[in-house]
Amino acid sequence: MIANWPLIGRREELSLIERALSNGQFHGLLLAGAPGVGKTRLAREALTAAEAAGCFTRWAAASRAVAAIPFGAMAHLLPIAGDNSTHLQLLQQAGKWMAAQAGGRRVVLGIDDAHMLDDASAALLFHLVINGIASVVATLSTGEPAPGPVTALWKDGAAERLEIQALARAEVSELVEAALGGPVEGLTRERLWLLSRGNILYLRELVRSGRQTGDLACVEGMWRWAGPVSAPPQLAELIQVRMSSLPTALRDLGELVAFGEPLAFSVLTRAGVSAAQVEAAERAGLLSTEEAGPDIRVRLGHPLFGEVIRGQTPQMRRRTVHTTLAEAVGSGGPRSEDAVRIATWYLEAGTLPEAGLLVAAAGWALTALDYQRAEQLCRAAGEAGTNWRAERLLAQALVGQGKAGPAEDLLAGQFARARTDAERAEIAGVRALNLYWGLNQPEQASAVLDGAAAQITESVQRAGLAAMRGRFLLNSGRCPQALAVLGPVLADPDVPHRVMLEAMATATMALVVCGRYDDAIAIAARGRQLARPTAGEGWLLALDELAAAQAIAYLWRGQFAAAATLAESGYQRALEARSPPNVALWAVVRGQLAEARGAMTEASVWLREAIATLGGPAPLHPYQGSIARTGLDALARVAALTADPAGAQAALVHAEALPGPPMTLFDTWPGPIHAWMAVARGEIPAAVDLALSTAAEARRRGQPGCELIALHDVARLGAPTQVAARLDELAPMVQGDLASLFIRHVAALAAANGAVLDGIAASFAALGANLLAAEAAAAAAGSHRQAGRGASAAASAARAAGLAATCEGVRTPALIALDEPVSLTPRELEIARMAASGLSSRAIAARLVVAVRTVDNALGQVYAKLCIGGRAELTAIFTVPGCALAPGSSPMLRPAHAVSPAG
């Protein structure tokens, strides 16, 4: 971490200060703002700039320590006075002395914490500024009374007052990344933003503390905060001092909110709090309020206040606060989801509430994926009285926390005790999930589903089990079978929305793997209509899985922009929900999108963010394994494409080590990754074999989408004739423009048709698929060259080079071939460039101080090497977009290093 943090987000403020100091209207600026917002740094930067501009600058800092001493803050700016000097004499002498010190330069004073100036110093400052002897840049804390002469500076118009604001969200991210010297994972950026709210002091202390404790660490090139964030000692001390200065009534109110936030004002009213108290607390910065429908939602003024207040609250007072909160919320007709808070507060207060409340609370905690809280509530329900529902919920809480063994012990005995189909379906579903993900026993999981299905008659209850079976089939790559199982579920209007969403997410992905992108998009669009925005995080994950599958369908259909729109909004929603699996899911999708565009560095950053996000201490959600696997496979492919076989291998090893059952889906989806790893090792024939093998496996599994992708890769690896016929057969099975473009691409490669390849390159480029566009253009160049069309070859090569340059280090066989240059000597290249720009041979000769004949000979060599007939074609080559006229800009035209410049 760098010692001096850069100044970020203050360019406009600095400009304003500069203008205020340089125009004749004002003589300075008073920078007002909350403590920690960065006023002092800004004032110092302004003074540094003034000094650099030739001003005479001096700095003074006021403080409570010297506030009682006349001129205490500014004594070092004054001449040594005689014992009998009066304040008035000192004021008069100070101006003259300072002007003499400045030696004709303009005087600019920096005063920190001017609100704490002693009266004499404040008067001196006013005297210097109002008489034009000095300009000032001073800082003030908002909410603190300033001495009259200081206030008069802006009230009388001698200076301006500028309110300095905390940084914006994006500026906080920028500052943290600059300070840490590397990218920061999205959730960590979000967390630091929420905790600092743009206050630079808070941000610095949080980062410093995180670095010291090791909670903020760089993992695989990505900074990530693991574990809870506690208030750094320096900040805690500041907050404690602030709290201790508040009246007792406000501190009590702060405690209520600290243990209960967010709280509706109506709840506070029932707890005996008055509107005047809330207003006073808000004015003091202790609380913040916002409209929430007909009510007002009350929170602490800053997230870090809560931890400090809770830490200072004595144990007995805590119990009282918790009881007050539980009664205030519980007596006001609470929403059903308030059960979690009410039950938890009673438990914290040492009171065991009735079992019904605890069970309801546990159910809501599970909906919110708060498995630890759910376990606590279920166990408390057990103490409150035997409750069959609590036992079942406890099993789910254990599964969610990855406590697979104890969960199986419970679940194994529960099915026989079930009295209804709903209970049987619930128990069997949870048990199968646990066996599959937690205990890595997919066969036993399927057996549980089979056994339950045989005993359940209600179709609605069987639907949930079918949805789960469909997911297992998808994971094993048996997509047609998955779709067959899911069909009846999707057609049943009575299936609960949650089950329907899960079934639709699985079906969408299975359809994508099969190449039925239009069908996938249609199902996903229908499913997203079922979304319920307030239905908790469990719903959010199901909804995001569906939306992510839709984004992938858009991607493979060739609708990159639609995919990007979904992914961007999904990622933002996940960040706001602070849900690691969702953030990781969308980061993977965004990484795949970037890869498809050929933006390999961006892809790598997104995919590493996904892996880092999933690497946290939170219990592994059952589906996190598949998200991680998708991300690691994509990361391996990106590494392989950018000639990093070691990085690719490391990602695959990581993927293999993930917990959970084998995910054979990824043997074929989304393409032959091992083939690209062979390419990275330079083993092209082996790569072709691997891609063919993947295609064969995809065909065997009934995955036309995967098969088409693998066969297209075979063609990209240089064997288009081997696959063209099969691609024609696949054409009616795979939907979307991208698939038909793949098929036309392969046909054109097989026919070595340069003109068609040029058109295909343009089509890929129009989609945003720059890598494929570059490859098609490179192949066009080769085809043109073989046909003796030098100008066309050069134009295609230049276009390919321009596109490849956007793909950040990609090395595929097509692009490697592009790097085989037409060997123009540096002199030939120089002359060719001049000729293309319109210079005559005579003009070139004059410029290079050579004979005209030498120029003509060189141009003759150039025409022969490029297979062109003259200057017109040469100009055409050099004016092709992407073919810059700088030396070495086009691999096709780069100089042959073996030839000496003189040659």
Added chain:
Amino acid sequence: MDLAAALDELPEVHATVLRLHRAGTDAAGIARELGIEVEAVAPLLRVAEAKLASLLAAPDPSGETGLREGTPDGGLRSHQRCLDHARNAT
């Protein structure tokens, strides 16, 4: 970046002063709404206008891909910086 997205990226007070000013609220009204001194309104507004202009003039972080601008979280801007870091690291 369009106006709505740019306003969302600004610090809250800057966005508010711009919205109030554009809605025709006078300096006294803005000062009351923001809880600041009336003399502080004009400089605050100038800084806010300058910041807004910077954001509106900023290049589209999705660049030449033709993709739409991201949501107003600064996510794309942040990732652009990540890319810069990654490129510098290599």
